[in-house]
Amino acid sequence: MTTGWLAAEAVEVRRETPRVRTIVLDVPGWPGHRAGQHLDVRLTAEDGYQAQRSYSIASAPGERPDITVEELDDGEVSPYLAEELRPGDRIEVRGPIGGWFVWGPEDGGPLLLVAGGSGVVPLMAMARHRAASGSAVPTRLLLSSRTWEDAIYRDELADLTGRGDGFEVVHTLTREQPDGWSGYARRVDDELLREVAWPAHAGARAYVCGPTSFVESVSRGLVDLGYEPGKVKTERFGPTGG
Amino acid sequence: MGFVSRGFHGRRRDEGPEGRVPPGQYLTDGFPVLSAGPTPHTRLDEWTFTVEGGAEQARWTWDEFRALPSEDVTVDIHCVTRWSKLDTDWQGVSVDTLLDGVEHEAAYALAFCDGGYTTNVPIEDLTGGKAWVAYGYDGEPLDPEHGGPARLLVPHLYFWKSAKWVRGLQLLDDDEPGFWETNGYHLYGDPWREQRYWGD
Numbered sequence: 001m002t003t004g005w006l007a008a009e010a011v012e013v014r015r016e017t018p019r020v021r022t023i024v025l026d027v028p029g030w031p032g033h034r035a036g037q038h039l040d041v042r043l044t045a046e047d048g049y050q051a052q053r054s055y056s057i058a059s060a061p062g063e064r065p066d067i068t069v070e071e072l073d074d075g076e077v078s079p080y081l082a083e084e085l086r087p088g089d090r091i092e093v094r095g096p097i098g099g100w101f102v103w104g105p106e107d108g109g110p111l112l113l114v115a116g117g118s119g120v121v122p123l124m125a126m127a128r129h130r131a132a133s134g135s136a137v138p139t140r141l142l143l144s145s146r147t148w149e150d151a152i153y154r155d156e157l158a159d160l161t162g163r164g165d166g167f168e169v170v171h172t173l174t175r176e177q178p179d180g181w182s183g184y185a186r187r188v189d190d191e192l193l194r195e196v197a198w199p200a201h202a203g204a205r206a207y208v209c210g211p212t213s214f215v216e217s218v219s220r221g222l223v224d225l226g227y228e229p230g231k232v233k234t235e236r237f238g239p240t241g242g
Numbered sequence: 243m244g245f246v247s248r249g250f251h252g253r254r255r256d257e258g259p260e261g262r263v264p265p266g267q268y269l270t271d272g273f274p275v276l277s278a279g280p281t282p283h284t285r286l287d288e289w290t291f292t293v294e295g296g297a298e299q300a301r302w303t304w305d306e307f308r309a310l311p312s313e314d315v316t317v318d319i320h321c322v323t324r325w326s327k328l329d330t331d332w333q334g335v336s337v338d339t340l341l342d343g344v345e346h347e348a349a350y351a352l353a354f355c356d357g358g359y360t361t362n363v364p365i366e367d368l369t370g371g372k373a374w375v376a377y378g379y380d381g382e383p384l385d386p387e388h389g390g391p392a393r394l395l396v397p398h399l400y401f402w403k404s405a406k407w408v409r410g411l412q413l414l415d416d417d418e419p420g421f422w423e424t425n426g427y428h429l430y431g432d433p434w435r436e437q438r439y440w441g442d
Contacts (some may be wrong), residue, residue: 002426002439007245043250051252052266052324076253076268084249091247097439099425100278212275216387219280229280230358236276 003031005042005092010085011064016152020118021082022058022068027093030065033057035129036102036122036207036235039065039095043077053077056122056209056235057096060129061104065095068152070118101207101235105130109137109205110198114188114218116144116210120152122235123207127167131160138166142196144188144214146175170196188214193221200226209235258328262318264433267326273388274325278421281386282356282407289391291375295413296344304391308377310335315374317397319404320433332395333378337368340375340411348413352420353394356407361420362429363396363403365413372398375408400431400438 012024033039038056053076059066071082085091103111103126111130113123120143130139145151148171157169172184172192184192198204206227208218215236222232258269286304293300302310314333320326352362367373376395377384384390389406396403402422423429428437436442 002441043247043252044245045250045252046246049252049254050266051250051268054323080247080250085247089248090245092245097426100421212387216275216281223280229282232280234277234279236274 002097003029003094005094006030008091008093010087010089010091012087013085016068017150019082019150020068020070020152022066023081023085024066025064025091025093027065031096032061033065033096034061034099034102035104035125037096037098037125038122039067039093039097041067041077041081042092042094043080044092051076054097055081056125058121058124058128060125060132062132065093068118068121068124101209101233103129103205103207105133105135105137107205109139110202111137111139112197112204112206112222113139113141114144114193114206114208114210114222115141116188116214116218117146117150118152119208119210119214119235119237122209124153124156126207127157127160130167131163131165136166138198140168140170140196140198142170142172142188142193144172144174144210147173148176148178148181188218188221190221190224193218194225197222197225197227203228204231206232207235208232210237212236258326262328263326264320265436266438267320267324267433270325270327272325273327274321274323275387276321276323276402277357277387277406278359279357283386284356284391284407286391290409291340291392292410293340293344293413294410295348296346298345300340300344307335307375307392310339313374315395317395319397319401322400322402322427322431322433322438326433331380332374332376333381334374334376334392334395336371337373337375337411338371341365341369344413346413348415350414350417352412352414352418353405353408354410354412355405356409359405359407359421361394361403361405362418362423363394363399364417364430367396367399368411372396398432400428400433402427403431 008027014022055067069081374395
């Protein structure tokens with residue numbers, strides 16, 4: 001059940017990339033969340049003006065609700081969260097929200113997670129949940145970023161891969177690649193999907209999150225590969241993220 | 243009202259004409275897309291629209307549907323993810339027209355769609371010139387990612403009620419939650435009362 005507005009204190013802020021920060025929130029009364037859900041943020045200015053937006057929760061169930069926010073050029077709330085806010089500041093949140101784009105070990109796999117940029121946030125909650133619960137569900141995460149510096153959570157993803165429990169990460173860097181880069185260096189196209197995705201007959205569950213054009217092409221590509229449409233769950237952001 | 247968040251000033255975007263933008267919404271000029279899964283692509287020669295649950299089933303093929311009287315409507319739309327868009331132009335068939343020849347005493351309808359999506363709407367919110375099955379946007383055929391070939395258009399409720407890829411209405415005596423309504427979203431969804439989620 002979604003709560004009413006709750007007072008939340010930023011207890012830690014962590015820079016992930018030049019445009020992205022994670023905010024660790026202490027929210028007394030938070031009812032807990034599932035991996036993949038989001039929460040609403042409400043900010044109030046001194047004259048009473050308010051703005052609300054939704055953000056995916058990055059942390060695993062059972063933990064405090066972290067959010068990871070990318071600053072949008074035309075944003076109203078995201079520049080505040082990604083730049084201005086500091087530990088001790090208070091905002092309001094309500095949630096958790098959404099019961100469709102969620103995954104837990106009981107849902108099984110194999111699991112395919114496909115993210116464009118900050119679309120990785122709700123998928124990271126799933127990856128963290130999987131690791132924290134000791135699940136061995138075979139999981140592949142495909143993350144498309146502009147550059148290596150823009151690859152959100154890249155160190156933690158490498159750590160998750162190193163556990164040797166069936167979690168794999170594939171990066172593609174669409175704009176610029178470091179010297180000696182041997183990975184993918186283009187947008188996620190049908191050929192790349194065919195190489196990375198579990199074969200359709202494996203009965204995989206797919207979660208796709210990113211900008212609309214990314215989600216459109218990836219989800220269509222997966223259906224073309226033979227994925228059951230009902231097992232391809234999508235979440236989009238972009239103009240709605242503000 | 244909540245407490246002040248230190249250092250937040252807001253960008254004070256255009257707040258729109260008085261009385262047009264519901265609480266908690268902001269205006270956009272774009273047309274964001276939201277959906278739960280892959281966009282279905284149904285061929286028009288396989289497309290039908292069906293009204294079930296009346297004395298007799300009513301069904302139209304695409305050509306029959308397009309031959310029904312259509313209307314041009316200009317309405318404001320409000321998405322639960324907080325964007326609102328004013329003066330959007332649609333072409334479609336009024337739900338009044340579709341229910342005209344259907345004998346029924348139903349109080350609710352469940353719209354069903356390609357891709358398995360459903361949404362529930364009271365009949366009184368679908369009739370009386372308040373709802374359409376739209377196939378055109380801005381004078382062009384409706385894009386698949388925006389719900390084409392046809393979507394429900396119920397602009398006075400949050401936009402998830404305007405189900406994309408709609409294929410019919412099931413008439414019901416009792417209200418029955420649809421897809422988002424079983425996944426945390428409000429049963430009715432009035433943007434002016436901010437009925438976003440369960441319990442609002």
